[in-house]
Amino acid sequence: MESLRHRTNDVNQNEVAGGNDDIPNGITISVKKTKPQPIPVSPDAPPVFDHIRAFSPTPRSSHPTSLSRLSSNIYIASSCSSYHPDAQFAARFLDHLEANGQDNDWFVYKTFMKAHSCYDITPHHAKLLAVDTKMPMHKAWSYVLDSCQRSAILWDSHLERYVGMLTITDFIRVYLQEYKKDPSGERLKALTKRPVASWLKLLANTERPQELLVVSVTDCLYTAVESLCSNEIHRLPIVDAGEVVFLLTRRNVLKFLYAYLNELPCPEFMAKTPQELGIGSWNNIWTVPEYTPLVEVLRLLMDESISAVPVIYDDGNITTFAKADMIAVAAKMNFLIDLSMPVREALQLCGKSHDHLFVFATNQTLKEVVETIVENAVHCVYITDQFNEIIAAISLSDILKKIVLAPDSPSPSRSNVHLNII
Numbered sequence: 001m002e003s004l005r006h007r008t009n010d011v012n013q014n015e016v017a018g019g020n021d022d023i024p025n026g027i028t029i030s031v032k033k034t035k036p037q038p039i040p041v042s043p044d045a046p047p048v049f050d051h052i053r054a055f056s057p058t059p060r061s062s063h064p065t066s067l068s069r070l071s072s073n074i075y076i077a078s079s080c081s082s083y084h085p086d087a088q089f090a091a092r093f094l095d096h097l098e099a100n101g102q103d104n105d106w107f108v109y110k111t112f113m114k115a116h117s118c119y120d121i122t123p124h125h126a127k128l129l130a131v132d133t134k135m136p137m138h139k140a141w142s143y144v145l146d147s148c149q150r151s152a153i154l155w156d157s158h159l160e161r162y163v164g165m166l167t168i169t170d171f172i173r174v175y176l177q178e179y180k181k182d183p184s185g186e187r188l189k190a191l192t193k194r195p196v197a198s199w200l201k202l203l204a205n206t207e208r209p210q211e212l213l214v215v216s217v218t219d220c221l222y223t224a225v226e227s228l229c230s231n232e233i234h235r236l237p238i239v240d241a242g243e244v245v246f247l248l249t250r251r252n253v254l255k256f257l258y259a260y261l262n263e264l265p266c267p268e269f270m271a272k273t274p275q276e277l278g279i280g281s282w283n284n285i286w287t288v289p290e291y292t293p294l295v296e297v298l299r300l301l302m303d304e305s306i307s308a309v310p311v312i313y314d315d316g317n318i319t320t321f322a323k324a325d326m327i328a329v330a331a332k333m334n335f336l337i338d339l340s341m342p343v344r345e346a347l348q349l350c351g352k353s354h355d356h357l358f359v360f361a362t363n364q365t366l367k368e369v370v371e372t373i374v375e376n377a378v379h380c381v382y383i384t385d386q387f388n389e390i391i392a393a394i395s396l397s398d399i400l401k402k403i404v405l406a407p408d409s410p411s412p413s414r415s416n417v418h419l420n421i422i
Contacts, residue, residue: 090263105265109257109403112264113222118215118238121256122246130155130244131166137199138192138335140166145331150324151235153212153244154196162212162244165235166196168323171330172298174202175337179295185336192335214239215248221256224248225404229397232305250396251379253404258374269407270367274383277366279402280394285382287312287390288321294329294346295339297321308380310357310390311343318357318390320380325350359384362391366403369394 093115097108129152131140144152144166156163178188191199213231215224217240228236228250237244274280287310288297300309301323308322321343328350330337358372358381369381373396383392 090260093264105267106269106407108265108267110222110405110407112257112260113225113253113404114220116221116256117217118219118221118224118248119217121221121248121252122217122238122240128153128244128247130162131196132157133163133197133200134195136193137196140196141171141192141327142331145327150327151247153237153247154200156197162237164200164212165233165237167234168327169302170199170203172302172323172326173206174199175326175339176295176298176302177202179339183339185338189334189336192330212237214244216240217245221253222404225250225253225400228253229401229405232397250400251374251377253400254370254396255374257404258370261370266367267403267407269403270370271365273363274360274366274369274392274394275362277402279366280383280392280398282392285310285390285393287318288343290314290344291342293340294337294343297343297346298326298339307395310382311347313344319347319352320357321347321352325352357382359390366399370399370403373399 093112096115097111127147129144129147129149131143131152131154133154133156140152144150150168152166153162154164154166155161174191175188178191179185181187213227213233214237215227217238224236224238227233228248235247235249238246238248269277275282286300286304286306288300290311290313292311297309301307308320311319311321313319325346329346332349358376358378360369360372360381360383362383362385372378372381380393380395382390383394385391
């Protein structure tokens with residue numbers, strides 16, 4: 001077999017992503033000044049939060065690397081910061097694959113994920129929000145919005161431990177549940193003034209995870225991807241010595257892999273189309289007209305387990321309404337939401353009108369799709385036919401399942417189910 005090294009491209013020295021270190025107003029930042037340390041082996045008690053706090057984990061140095069026993073939780077670690085390609089690591093990685101007969105390029109991304117721990121993708125500094133369950137819900141969401149976040153970790157000061165995540169899906173579940181009892185919205189507004197803990201009781205019998213799902217910094221990235229996809233969650237806390245130091249998302253994983261895309265062999269499936277590979281949801285894709293009541297759009301998102309739906313305007317323009325937009329709408333209306341309003345008005349409230357969609361033709365490749373998703377920081381792309389009609393939607397989860405979890409398995413295309421794209 002031709003050497004993997006000869007099939008790689010020149011090293012891409014460009015940065016893939018950079019963070020915005022601006023600190024949101026009204027948030028207390030606690031930055032640890034300690035010197036970089038290796039991964040601690042003895043757990044410490046997690047910090048106690050007074051309602052809400054943002055913090056940065058200890059700046060890290062790379063932990064020791066190992067090229068042996070790749071399948072036995074001994075990970076090859078890059079000596080670079082997250083999302084910065086390391087040519088030296090890539091060279092050693094290819095040597096390792098060839099020396100161990102693991103040079104089937106269909107599995108190169110899967111092996112790559114097993115060769116890195118969650119430590120390697122954790123930024124040197126990360127902003128996290130932790131909300132005490134005693135905080136009123138409307139204040140909690142106001143902090144989340146002000147911090148440009150979409151979720152927060154929940155801290156129970158009585159139990160002195162993390163108890164879960166506060167997500168937009170939770171917010172929508174409660175709103176739909178209470179709307180049946182009082183369509184006027186007064187009951188809902190009163191409910192937002194109650195503590196987060198009372199909302200957790202309302203959600204106790206729902207499908208949401210009742211415990212906080214986490215991975216350790218020492219777990220391999222492949223394990224983290226499995227957890228994200230199998231549990232159908234959008235954010236997975238990474239824990240270091242009992243303290244949450246980073247929220248891992250599917251987009252983080254794909255960005256990390258993308259940094260090495262030009263240094264690793266390009267598997268054959270990357271040159272195929274998503275339709276050939278059966279990736280994504282195909283045919284009968286849900287869309288709604290602009291005058292659809294907001295409550296019906298929310299029910300569609302929840303009932304069909306999708307996170308966004310294209311909205312078709314009478315003039316032919318298209319935008320999307322996502323679960324994430326619901327919090328912005330609620331804040332604009334002081335949490336007194338008229339769920340009977342047309343979805344068009346809701347989009348105007350959250351500043352989305354005639355949004356640009358990333359659309360592909362049926363003959364474009366998976367590599368082109370991955371490049372667009374990463375470079376434009378989008379969560380979903382659409383495929384149209386010759387009549388410019390949307391015939392498919394492809395999410396981050398769809399891609400990771402194919403290229404990392406099961407590259408050698410056929411991926412039967414789905415129809416409107418489990419399209420998790422936030």
